[in-house]
Amino acid sequence: MADLQYALFLGCMIPYREGSYEISARKVANLLGIKLVDMPDSNCCGLPLDPANHEMATALAARDLCLAEKMGLNIITLCNGCASALTKTNKKLKEDRELKKKVNEQLKAIGMEFQGKIEVKHIAQVLTNDIGLDKLKSYVMRPLTNIIVAPYLGCHVFRPSNYMDVKNPESPSLLSDLVAVTGAQVVEYVDEFQCCGASEGSIDNKIPLILAREKIRNAKSAGAQIMVTLCPACHQTLDGNQPLIERTFQESYGLPVLHYTQLLGLAMGLSPDQLALNELRVKPAKFLETLAKA
Amino acid sequence: MAEAQSRATTHHYKIDPEFKHELMRVPGGETFKYCYQCGVCTATCPIARFTEVFRPNKIIHMAKLGIREVLEDDTVWLCVVCYSCREKCPQGVEVADVIRALKNMAVENGCVPAAFKEFADNILKTGLAYNVPESRIARRSTLGLPQLPKTNLEDLKKLAEVTHLRKVIEE
Numbered sequence: 357m358a359d360l361q362y363a364l365f366l367g368c369m370i371p372y373r374e375g376s377y378e379i380s381a382r383k384v385a386n387l388l389g390i391k392l393v394d395m396p397d398s399n400c401c402g403l404p405l406d407p408a409n410h411e412m413a414t415a416l417a418a419r420d421l422c423l424a425e426k427m428g429l430n431i432i433t434l435c436n437g438c439a440s441a442l443t444k445t446n447k448k449l450k451e452d453r454e455l456k457k458k459v460n461e462q463l464k465a466i467g468m469e470f471q472g473k474i475e476v477k478h479i480a481q482v483l484t485n486d487i488g489l490d491k492l493k494s495y496v497m498r499p500l501t502n503i504i505v506a507p508y509l510g511c512h513v514f515r516p517s518n519y520m521d522v523k524n525p526e527s528p529s530l531l532s533d534l535v536a537v538t539g540a541q542v543v544e545y546v547d548e549f550q551c552c553g554a555s556e557g558s559i560d561n562k563i564p565l566i567l568a569r570e571k572i573r574n575a576k577s578a579g580a581q582i583m584v585t586l587c588p589a590c591h592q593t594l595d596g597n598q599p600l601i602e603r604t605f606q607e608s609y610g611l612p613v614l615h616y617t618q619l620l621g622l623a624m625g626l627s628p629d630q631l632a633l634n635e636l637r638v639k640p641a642k643f644l645e646t647l648a649k650a
Numbered sequence: 651m652a653e654a655q656s657r658a659t660t661h662h663y664k665i666d667p668e669f670k671h672e673l674m675r676v677p678g679g680e681t682f683k684y685c686y687q688c689g690v691c692t693a694t695c696p697i698a699r700f701t702e703v704f705r706p707n708k709i710i711h712m713a714k715l716g717i718r719e720v721l722e723d724d725t726v727w728l729c730v731v732c733y734s735c736r737e738k739c740p741q742g743v744e745v746a747d748v749i750r751a752l753k754n755m756a757v758e759n760g761c762v763p764a765a766f767k768e769f770a771d772n773i774l775k776t777g778l779a780y781n782v783p784e785s786r787i788a789r790r791s792t793l794g795l796p797q798l799p800k801t802n803l804e805d806l807k808k809l810a811e812v813t814h815l816r817k818v819i820e821e
Contacts, residue, residue, distance in 0.1 A: 371787075375793070375795075394796050394799070396799050399773065399777040400773050400777065405766065407731070409817070410750060412818075419809065462809065466802075466808050511733060512733075515737055516746075550696045551734070554730070559727040
């Protein structure tokens with residue numbers, strides 16, 4: 357197995373609102389022998405600024421890539437958005453000489469140079485490709501066999517598919533395979549590969565909520581006891597905004613949404629407290645009861 | 651209703667033949683020329699499903715015709731950048747990137763939704779797009795988490811200068 361050491365790119369959303377993702381990811385990584393080296397001088401991946409100024413977004417991503425190159429480590433991200441922004445910029449700069457020249461001209465102002473020496477991976481890709489599903493399964497101490505999960509993959513971890521390199525982009529099994537490793541049952545549901553509605557820059561307040569509502573309702577009617585996400589923005593939308601969605605549409609769902617690393621951690625024998633499940637907005641009390649009965 | 655319809659049919663757009671060339675020069679805008687208006691982008695778009703005002707193929711058609719109003723109109727900002735459109739486009743049009751290029755042009759023209767000013771401001775002040783509250787930063791050590799990155803803000807200021815970010819912040 358390859359050397360499991362990575363530069364951890366945290367991004368913005370996780371320290372801002374999704375601390376339980378970081379806590380559970382660090383715990384799980386530690387048990388799996390993944391060494392996470394912090395990036396003390398990193399900045400936003402650039403994605404939030406992309407719609408307003410693509411050049412600055414590219415420069416921000418390039419700066420993070422240069423920092424990881426200096427560390428001599430591949431980047432691991434927990435966020436679909438960061439994975440997408442950093443992967444795309446990395447690949448574009450490696451492939452497009454003109455662009456590389458232009459960006460390096462800009463990076464000269466801060467004494468950096470993009471060389472193209474590292475790769476960027478989402479934690480789901482690290483678990484699937486660098487560790488491997490079979491090996492991952494060997495860490496499962498407590499299979500979650502009585503749990504029914506609706507995986508919500510998100511967009512940017514697999515689209516655009518010419519950059520993100522995820523198998524079968526029409527119907528990707530990246531997350532459902534990872535959920536299956538925990539022993540839980542996976543349900544398919546309508547529109548599961550469509551956008552959750554997370555978009556800070558949207559000028560419309562209602563449409564993002566409609567998109568999130570569709571996913572929650574479809575997952576629920578497919579029989580899911582919980583949803584599982586790979587991205588802090590999706591999680592914020594489906595879990596953090598769930599009470600707002602309930603109020604807006606006068607409906608009640610109460611569908612807990614876990615970070616994948618929390619689900620995996622439970623299957624690996626960690627306790628709900630160790631994985632910060634109490635920080636979820638939609639309290640997973642009923643789910644934990646079901647789990648205890650297994 | 652009838653009045654609205656007649657207004658719609660008599661609306662005259664100004665056509666600017668230079669516009670498409672401008673769009674071609676903005677990174678991400680290049681592929682719009684391959685669009686043949688099949689409408690698959692709109693058929694697959696989750697936003698188009700829930701609002702009548704957002705039609706990606708219409709946005710591209712307006713750009714092709716040289717209708718500069720596409721930049722003044724708020725509809726480009728409805729795109730959530732999920733990339734479903736580009737996955738389905740039979741012509742290889744990077745639809746979401748074309749819309750991003752139009753957004754970038756709109757910003758150059760002085761139209762910047764508030765969220766982006768805030769992101770830009772936060773990034774230059776803290777390195778991150780969201781302003782993480784002090785209480786949450788302090789709580790990290792009690793949770794056993796390492797300190798948040800301390801970005802060299804001078805670096806970001808310099809990058810903002812060479813990429814002309816002031817357009818976003820000043821407008």
